[in-house]
Amino acid sequence: MTKQAIITFENVTKSYGDTQVLKNVNVEIEKGKFYTLLGPSGCGKTTILRLIAGFTELTSGTITLNGQEVQELPPNKRKVNTVFQDYALFPHMNVFENIAFGLRLKKLPKDVIQEKVSEALKMVRLSGYENREIAQMSGGQQQRVAIARALVNEPEVLLLDEPLSALDLKLRTEMQYELRELQQRLGITFIFVTHDQEEALAMSDEIFVLNQGEIVQSGTPVDIYDEPINRYVADFIGESNIIPGIMKEDYLVEFVGKEFECSDAGMRPNEKIEIVIRPEDLTIKPVNLGKLNVEVDTQLFRGVHYEIICYDEVGNEWMIHSTKKAEIGSKVSLDFEADDIHVMRFGESEEEFDARLESYEDEVEVDE
Template sequence: MTTNIITFSNVSKSYNETKVLKNVSFEIEQGKFYTLLGPSGCGKTTILRLIAGFIETSEGDIRLEGKRVNDIPANKRKVNTVFQDYALFPHLNVFDNVAFGLNIKKVPKKQIAAKVMEVLKLVQLAGFEDREISEMSGGQRQRVAIARALANEPEVLLLDEPLSALDLKLRTDMQYELRELQKRLGITFIFVTHDQEEALAMSDEIFVLNKGKIVQSGSPVDIYDEPINRFVADFIGESNIVPGQMLEDNLVQFVGKNFECVDGGMRPNEAVEIMIRPEDLTLTSIDQGKLIIKIDSQLFRGVHYEMIGHDAEGNEWVVHSTRKAQEGTEVGLAFDPENIHVMRFNESEEEFDARLESYEEE
């Protein structure tokens, strides 16, 4: 049986006349890794700060373990935050940084020492307790910040873009470390990022935000394979999006042709948008291709070639393939019905979920 540790009910946040969070509702289950994903200014850090108690709601209720916490100060909530800049004290060594919150709470010194050594071991920094912060690498500083947060035994750990200052390799390493740490501890992590790959790699569930609203939530696979609209499709991974018409269930028209698909539950002849991921397009001969495009440019990306071309109607197509094509030549593109994703205009997440359930049950 799952337990909701955090609940937002119709929460809004305004600064003067600007509404940065608009009637947001969601539930966070205990023991999962959640990611708030979206562009700068979408409201994801505002949600984190509301959970932490650093700011107050303008409207709506926030509950932690079923208890309304709108008026509960930050230091009384079982929540700790790891900030983007780590917020470590440069004049304190590793031990004293990790022990800081426990000292404020006047925990006995023996208990502090035991807890500090326990959490340093958890983040693989055992033996570093006497090290100065200035002597630590970026990845090590991040782990000190996490250890300091864990020392307070939070029910929820909030992470505000903590990997953004790290180089690519270290950031990738820390993604694995954070995910494994969350699994070992079994506590709830809420992670803020604008990096789609980071969100896909680490999360049990993703909330995609845009302009102060959650536009879609779900598992990484669900959101990648079934984006609700153009914004989500563009923001999560690369995508080819062209106009189309839903003729009937499992039959769609685009680029002047009819194609079988696996979508349904729409009005006959409804105007829609069609998405196909670049990796789902296969280069083939012109006579075998469902589509024909002319290759405009090509780049080698290491694991694949990335080609950009256009069809006879002027639609641009991005193709990822281990095969190479010649610029200026025409090629065929093949794809399966399952690779076609049909998106309605102005469909809410509730309507989207209900439609999926209706035709999947048939």
């Protein structure tokens, strides 16, 4: 466990009968960071939250909170609070009463409750709303009340289970900024669950990408976007062009029958691989003036760019994001840099992936 780790999962498994929801999960959560559990429905991300909160018992493995095993620790003894997807506010109580509910269960003095609720409302910018009825508040305001109710208990970890999913797009974006700013201001650990990759990229210090009960990749948003470990991650995080290829040798890859310089190494000569190039990394040039000729098939205007679909000579589909229109049916050339090509090996684990990256990054440092 690292010096700043607040939560650890060691070989954690969770099963319901014959259904395994989590498979040998190992996680380290540091104090004061914003973490996101990202994945589709049923991948196990909410189960991880429930295990941390104490709402679910693990099947095997160990979970620690501040170095203490929590298997026998009831939820009310853990310095953890949860904001649920539906907020779970009490409609018959006003804002003050909702936030004060947990404090009253602890039988705190009235003046202490008043002070703590006022401070929590100030944190979420709802000062003056104490007497407002829940039904009179917007979705964004209700979410802030739910967050204030969680924060008033002074948790070390705040768990957020898809709390933005019911909001419209504009409000959702605003709340992303507010949640991130709040976490940075308070300095406590946030663990956020979502299936929205843009949300994860925008808000997180670190992302755990889950698939079928396993963490397939973890890292910063930039690391995961720029260096996806496999097709699943590349597809799930942003738009991707994924093309079959061959790793000829270190820093040289072949696809569509042509060889290109790249920035990857550490593989077997002539190993079959897949390459990823992001749509925004492709530039359209006149035919034969780029690295790869394609034919324009369709295009859609997406507001900030055109989404252009092309096909190369062997039938691979290419998506390009460009601020300039293309002519449907025309032949054009795609240009890209060596650093824009990311190589993915089949069946590579995250440990093997990290070790390979470190090995040739060290080589580059030595050469310099």
